[in-house]
Amino acid sequence: MSVLIVGASVAGIRTAQALRMRGYSDLITVIGEEIHHPYDKPPLSKDMLLPEGDGSPVQLLSAEEINALDVQLRLGVRAAKLNTSTREISTEDGEILGFDDLVIATGVTPRTLPGATELGGIYTVRNADDASALRERLPHARHVVVVGSGFIGSEFASVASGYGADVTIVEAQDVPMAHILGSEVGALVSSLHAENGVRLLTGTSFDHFTGDGQVESVVLADGRVLPADLVVIGIGAKPAIEWLSDSGLPLGNGIECDEQLCVLGADRIYAAGDVAHWPHGLYGKSLRIEHWTNANEHADIVAASIAGGPTRRPQPPYVWSDQYGHRIQIVGRPSEGRAVSVRGGSGSEPVVAIYAGTDGVVVGAVVLDNPRLLMKIRKAIANRAQAVTLDALLDPPVSTRL
Amino acid sequence: MKDTQTMERRLACSVDDLECGSSMTLQGAVRIAVYRNDDGDFFATADTCTHENWSLGEDSDLEGNEVICPLHMARFDIRTGRPLCLPATIALATYEVQIEDGKVYVLC
Numbered sequence: 171m172s173v174l175i176v177g178a179s180v181a182g183i184r185t186a187q188a189l190r191m192r193g194y195s196d197l198i199t200v201i202g203e204e205i206h207h208p209y210d211k212p213p214l215s216k217d218m219l220l221p222e223g224d225g226s227p228v229q230l231l232s233a234e235e236i237n238a239l240d241v242q243l244r245l246g247v248r249a250a251k252l253n254t255s256t257r258e259i260s261t262e263d264g265e266i267l268g269f270d271d272l273v274i275a276t277g278v279t280p281r282t283l284p285g286a287t288e289l290g291g292i293y294t295v296r297n298a299d300d301a302s303a304l305r306e307r308l309p310h311a312r313h314v315v316v317v318g319s320g321f322i323g324s325e326f327a328s329v330a331s332g333y334g335a336d337v338t339i340v341e342a343q344d345v346p347m348a349h350i351l352g353s354e355v356g357a358l359v360s361s362l363h364a365e366n367g368v369r370l371l372t373g374t375s376f377d378h379f380t381g382d383g384q385v386e387s388v389v390l391a392d393g394r395v396l397p398a399d400l401v402v403i404g405i406g407a408k409p410a411i412e413w414l415s416d417s418g419l420p421l422g423n424g425i426e427c428d429e430q431l432c433v434l435g436a437d438r439i440y441a442a443g444d445v446a447h448w449p450h451g452l453y454g455k456s457l458r459i460e461h462w463t464n465a466n467e468h469a470d471i472v473a474a475s476i477a478g479g480p481t482r483r484p485q486p487p488y489v490w491s492d493q494y495g496h497r498i499q500i501v502g503r504p505s506e507g508r509a510v511s512v513r514g515g516s517g518s519e520p521v522v523a524i525y526a527g528t529d530g531v532v533v534g535a536v537v538l539d540n541p542r543l544l545m546k547i548r549k550a551i552a553n554r555a556q557a558v559t560l561d562a563l564l565d566p567p568v569s570t571r572l
Numbered sequence: 573m574k575d576t577q578t579m580e581r582r583l584a585c586s587v588d589d590l591e592c593g594s595s596m597t598l599q600g601a602v603r604i605a606v607y608r609n610d611d612g613d614f615f616a617t618a619d620t621c622t623h624e625n626w627s628l629g630e631d632s633d634l635e636g637n638e639v640i641c642p643l644h645m646a647r648f649d650i651r652t653g654r655p656l657c658l659p660a661t662i663a664l665a666t667y668e669v670q671i672e673d674g675k676v677y678v679l680c
Contacts, residue, residue, distance in 0.1 A: 184658050191661075235661075463645050466658040482657065488645055499642075541642035545633035 171196040173476060174259060174267055176249045177275030178202025180211055180462060181443025183230050184469030185273050186241045194477040198241045199267065201259075203248040206298050207233070212462055214301040215325040216492050221333065225305030227298040249276070252417040254436060271438045271476050274414070274425060278407035278444045278460060283317065283376055291385040292401040295322050304402070311335045311400040315388045317376050319346035319360060321491040321498075323404030327368050328493040330400070338369040338396055340376060340388065350505045355523045355536055358515040359498060366494045407460065409445045423447050424458040430475040431468060440475055442468040451484030452552070453503060453533075461489040486534075486551040499544045502534030502551040511561045514538070522547075522564065526557035584616070584669075584676040595639065597629030604667055604678055605629030607650045609637050614669045615650040616678045622646075622655070622662035 173189060175182045178200050186198050202208065209227030217223055236243060248262040252272070259267045280294035291307070293300050304326075314330040316323045319341040331337045339346075345353045346360035363370045375391045379401070388396045409424040419433055420426035424447035426434045431448055433439045441448075443465035447458040467485055474481045491498045507525040514521045521538035524547065531554050535547040543564070550560040584598045590608045598604040603619035605628040619629045621641040628648075633640045638647050638656060646660035653664035668679040 187661065188658060231661075466645075469658055485645065490643070542631040545631070545640065545642050549633060549635070 171270050172268075173198045173271045173273060174269035175200040175273040175275060176259065177273075177277060177443070177445075178204070178208045178243065178245065179275070179277055179443075179465075180230065181277070181445075181465035181468055182273065182275035183208045184466050185275060185442055185472050186239055187231070188469045188473035189477055190239050190241075192473050192477040192479055194473070198239075199244065199269075200241055201244045201247040201249060201261070201267070203246070204297060204299075205246040207245075208236075208243070209298055214298065215295050215322050216329070218298075218301040219305050219308060219326070219329045221309070223305070225302045227301070249413055252414055252419070254418055254439065271440070273440045273442055273472055273476075274433070274445060275442045275465075276410040276413070276445050279410045280403070280407045281405045283379075283403055283405070285379045286401075286403060289379055289381045289385040290383060291381075291399055292379065292403065294403050295326060296407070304400075307400055308333045308335070313397045314338070314400045314402070315340065315396050315398040316402045316404060317388070318404035318406070319343075319363075319370065319372075320404055320406065321489070323402065324360070324363070324493050325491060326402045326404065327363060328366070330402075331366055331368050331494075335400070336369075337367075338371060339363060340374060340390065340396070341370065341372045342375045344373045346370070346372065350500075351523070351536055352504070352509045352525075354512060355504075355509050355521070358512070358521050358523075359536065359538065361515075362494050362496060407444070409458070411445060426456070430481075431472050432475060438476075440472045442472045450487075452486060452554075453506060457487075457503075459487050461487055463488045483552075486548050488548070496539055497541070499537045499541065500534065501537070501544055501548045502532070504534035504536060507533040510557050511564075513564065524557055524560060530556045530558065532557045532560050579679045581670070581677050581679055584678050587614075587671060587674050587676055590614075590676070593634050595629045595632060595634055597627050598678060602680055603627070603629070604680060605632075605639070606669070606676065606678060607634055607639060609634065609650070614671065614676055616667040616669050616680075617648065617650060617653050617664040618666075621660070622648075622664060623659045628664075 208230040210230050213228040249259050250262045251260045280296045286292045314335045314337045316327045316339045319339050327337050345356040348356040377389045377391045380387045388398050425441040427446050427448040431440045444460040450457045486502045488501050504525040507527040509523050510526045511524040520540045523536045525534040527533050532550045537544040584606045593610050595607040597619050605619040607615045623646045626643045647656040648664050653666040670677045
């Protein structure tokens with residue numbers, strides 16, 4: 171018996187760990203396209219970029235831990251093709267790797283903008299090389315432009331402003347994160363930028379870059395020209411599934427899986443992490459979630475599918491972001507409902523926003539600087555509590571909506 | 573567990589101070605999380621999540637006999653300290669709890 175795991179980031183490595191924790195004792199091979207020892211992803215846009223750090227990646231587990239796992243870790247190996255009938259993967263170097271069970275954990279590829287690869291000084295933030303290069307450039311950057319005001323863009327803006335750079339964020343929506351959080355809460359959360367001296371231009375889109383070798387400016391669709399010697403693009407990502415295009419696996423918004431993360435119509439082939447589109451038990455529909463905790467949870471579900479044993483009940487999705495010394499936490503799926511209760515947000519007051527569906531059931535929440543409260547709300551989401559009931563437990567008792 | 577000779581017995585709180593299903597942190601050189609489960613039983617572990625620096629006694633959630641860290645959702649069994657899900661892979665140290673005259677003591 172053997173398990174082949176494609177992808178040596180959070181979902182892939184955690185799957186190997188979870189298999190061993192469940193007593194799986196046969197061969198586990200993990201291949202990863204990067205040459206770096208497996209590292210953690212959240213620090214790429216946070217700690218790794220800070221002036222006090224040296225820009226080296228935060229290890230996902232130590233060399234001793236990898237040794238103890240007894241996993242064949244093959245770095246710098248990129249999967250090129252999957253043949254489901256011979257049950258083999260071919261790599262870009264032409265090597266053939268067979269498997270009994272296959273775990274696909276290839277994650278996502280960041281979206282980019284036209285012209286981004288032709289000029290120096292323009293980055294996405296997805297891997298350790300991106301973060302190392304940014305860490306090197308940040309001390310010398312004078313005009314930083316960030317395209318996109320999601321978590322990656324906002325975290326980078328926060329770090330760059332800490333270096334003393336002049337930072338401008340360009341956002342196509344009228345309000346940052348409005349598509350997920352709604353306009354009111356999106357505006358509250360993104361007010362951190364202005365409070366910290368970062369310029370936020372909304373409702374305006376990118377048109378093109380100018381420069382000669384190195385980027386010199388970002389030109390917007392409305393004609394404005396923003397001087398730039400360092401640009402970060404944070405406009406989302408798409409599943410890394412091109413290599414599977416002729417595999418016959420069901421592909422759409424990621425890889426289609428069942429509740430146990432078995433790929434639909436395939437035998438003993440699984441997907442884990444950002445790349446998997448699977449029915450989430452709490453929401454009664456299929457979701458693809460690019461959260462760090464989701465990769466950890468998937469690892470355990472896949473390990474249970476392969477090695478047997480019970481799995482935990484579905485957990486509410488969870489993601490956090492660190493910006494300007496504040497912690498933003500999102501639990502559940504705010505976009506599945508609307509903000510029915512919003513507290514705080516004036517000055518440095520902690521923000522708490524609760525989202526409910528049309529049936530009044532809590533589906534998600536956004537919390538700024540209040541982790542204990544977040545846990546209370548998380549429980550309410552897991553128990554499908556009514557928003558009115560949850561709201562009555564919160565302090566102060568009066569919210570803006572209910 | 574240390575030799576009982578060298579152990580210190582620290583007063584955590586009164587039994588009634590801690591509601592069922594809640595937790596607290598006992599401050600000191602060694603910070604200790606003290607939990608009371610839904611059945612009213614007390615347990616104590618190291619206060620800091622073994623995954624990343626965070627207090628389990630002050631800011632966490634208790635589900636039955638499982639404590640969940642609010643940072644990255646690591647879970648531990650409060651009775652044994654055993655890690656129950658990723659990202660936690662290292663157990664929490666556990667401490668013996670003694671109840672005497674309505675007071676909760678931790679041996680550490």
